[in-house]
Amino acid sequence: MNRIARKLVLSALTVVLTVVALGTTTFAWFTLTNTAVVQPFQANIVADTGIEVSLDEIDWYTSISETLIETYITDTFGAFNFVHLTTVNGYGSFKTLGATGLEDAASGWLQIPLYFRSNSATAIDWSAVTLTSPLSQWQSDVAFTSTTGAISAGEFLDQDASNAMRISIQGTVAAANNVVVFERAATNNFNVVLGGDGTTPIDYSNAGIGNAGSYNYYYIKTNALITGTDAVVAAPTVTVINAGAVQRVTDLVADVQYGTAYAGQIIIRIWLEGWDADAYNSILARQIEAGFTFIGGTA
Amino acid sequence: MHLPPIFELNVLVYTINISIFVYIKFKGAIMEKSKQKLTTRILKISVNMIFYLVIVLLLVFSLANIQVKKENDIANIFGRGFLSVQSESMSGDSDDSFEMGDMVFVKMLDDEGREDLAIGDIVTYFDLTLRAFNTHRIIDTYVNDGELFLITQGDNTPASDQPIRAAEALALYQSNWSGVGESLDYLQSPTGFALFIILPVVIILIFEGVILVRNVLALNKAKMEEKYALEKEKTLVDLEAEKDKIRAQIMDELKKDKEADL
Numbered sequence: 001m002n003r004i005a006r007k008l009v010l011s012a013l014t015v016v017l018t019v020v021a022l023g024t025t026t027f028a029w030f031t032l033t034n035t036a037v038v039q040p041f042q043a044n045i046v047a048d049t050g051i052e053v054s055l056d057e058i059d060w061y062t063s064i065s066e067t068l069i070e071t072y073i074t075d076t077f078g079a080f081n082f083v084h085l086t087t088v089n090g091y092g093s094f095k096t097l098g099a100t101g102l103e104d105a106a107s108g109w110l111q112i113p114l115y116f117r118s119n120s121a122t123a124i125d126w127s128a129v130t131l132t133s134p135l136s137q138w139q140s141d142v143a144f145t146s147t148t149g150a151i152s153a154g155e156f157l158d159q160d161a162s163n164a165m166r167i168s169i170q171g172t173v174a175a176a177n178n179v180v181v182f183e184r185a186a187t188n189n190f191n192v193v194l195g196g197d198g199t200t201p202i203d204y205s206n207a208g209i210g211n212a213g214s215y216n217y218y219y220i221k222t223n224a225l226i227t228g229t230d231a232v233v234a235a236p237t238v239t240v241i242n243a244g245a246v247q248r249v250t251d252l253v254a255d256v257q258y259g260t261a262y263a264g265q266i267i268i269r270i271w272l273e274g275w276d277a278d279a280y281n282s283i284l285a286r287q288i289e290a291g292f293t294f295i296g297g298t299a
Numbered sequence: 300m301h302l303p304p305i306f307e308l309n310v311l312v313y314t315i316n317i318s319i320f321v322y323i324k325f326k327g328a329i330m331e332k333s334k335q336k337l338t339t340r341i342l343k344i345s346v347n348m349i350f351y352l353v354i355v356l357l358l359v360f361s362l363a364n365i366q367v368k369k370e371n372d373i374a375n376i377f378g379r380g381f382l383s384v385q386s387e388s389m390s391g392d393s394d395d396s397f398e399m400g401d402m403v404f405v406k407m408l409d410d411e412g413r414e415d416l417a418i419g420d421i422v423t424y425f426d427l428t429l430r431a432f433n434t435h436r437i438i439d440t441y442v443n444d445g446e447l448f449l450i451t452q453g454d455n456t457p458a459s460d461q462p463i464r465a466a467e468a469l470a471l472y473q474s475n476w477s478g479v480g481e482s483l484d485y486l487q488s489p490t491g492f493a494l495f496i497i498l499p500v501v502i503i504l505i506f507e508g509v510i511l512v513r514n515v516l517a518l519n520k521a522k523m524e525e526k527y528a529l530e531k532e533k534t535l536v537d538l539e540a541e542k543d544k545i546r547a548q549i550m551d552e553l554k555k556d557k558e559a560d561l
Contacts, residue, residue: 004521008514014350015511018504021358025497028361033489036369040427079370079430137448137462156443156462282461285428 037079041288042066048295054115083108084274090168090181090235097274101227109271117260121296125246128293133161138282144220145212160189161286164276171250171266180247185239192277195237205230213277251299371425378407383480388453397475405470413465421472
């Protein structure tokens, strides 16, 4: 091989290398500009045979994966963070909790619309739910009374963020607004079930020092209670949803849009109940996982 | 004319001197030329090495960033990653303390690596509340329900962080590079990456493309010249053959004419 031919081969190899470098760097640039955010809530939704579900009324599935829901949350809410909120009805009037009392909240809860279509079912029942958070440890900086008993300063305690989470599903049953709110049962990691009736105020002030849990911790830290602790109104909740205790969430009506016989819509809302005894600030950094199963029913 | 011997000797010495001078001059010119050639060669090799080094660095940086698909992924390659320091929480007197604006090099942790974590190690984990990485020193460890938990604290923070599971520790601190954290941040921004990573590659590609075209043209030219030289040689041979043929014909005719005259 003469000198020029050798130079040409080297030159061609360098160009190939540079093209590979350009491809790689360009791909890396796209990766850089498309970094997915970490969402504090992950869920999957499974529908029974004969029912299809959709997040956008375009793509229909028998089950919606965590990835699809995460993408929906990112597209709709961006880098989402839960904050301490409360609502008396489970679907609206969300309020933040603070030293000055309750204030209208503009964000801090997740809202996921879910569309159903079916050729056989005329109603949708919520037949199973999982709501979990990896059990984490929290080190208290002060002595206080938790739901598990007296805690000394510096002591570690198990924390289950799902105890303070709420999931509500809003639909239409018998032509009326229908809301089902779920919270973990008392059997789960010393959970204290809060659920009220949505109207009657309950006193959690415990003679000024706050009930065990986040109330008392807040009192020890600030020497005060959140305004309204003595008259807490919380949305009614259910703590068991399973095959033996299904919840009707919506009726389906004659489908005129999706090419099936029946269709309907529900709205899933997820929030961190600020009045919950486990609503410590540290749980804001925890990951929540949920799973929903829906079956067809007859209206 | 007969010259005296002393004069002959002088002429001889003079001639030898001139010869030595010419030889030295000639030798010097050769050495100068070869020295120049060597310098050019070293320069060429250096430029080539720098070029390939730049390409490799750009590739490594890009490949490391390709690993980042989620905000809790650390840019890394072959298990080695890098992060920029965003706060003064780790500034202190320890040998391995670092300050805001530094770049830290970390080793990605696997399950085995997490088991070896000990008090004093500096680990990186993703804080969901901050939506950022925290690189803090382990000040205590404990096991709860068979699971290892780590308590971390910045060298310059008054209180410890909330415990994290060992499984949440993503990387182990290795070393730092002072003052280049901000440059890294800029390089990892879409604009910085486009300007300082993609643009140089594009410029190099154009430059190398031009060189490739020039080399192709040079090769074509060399081939044409070779072909022309061969054709010329062949034509000359043909011409010679034709000449010989004509000469032979003329000789034949002359011979025939001579025979006819006789």
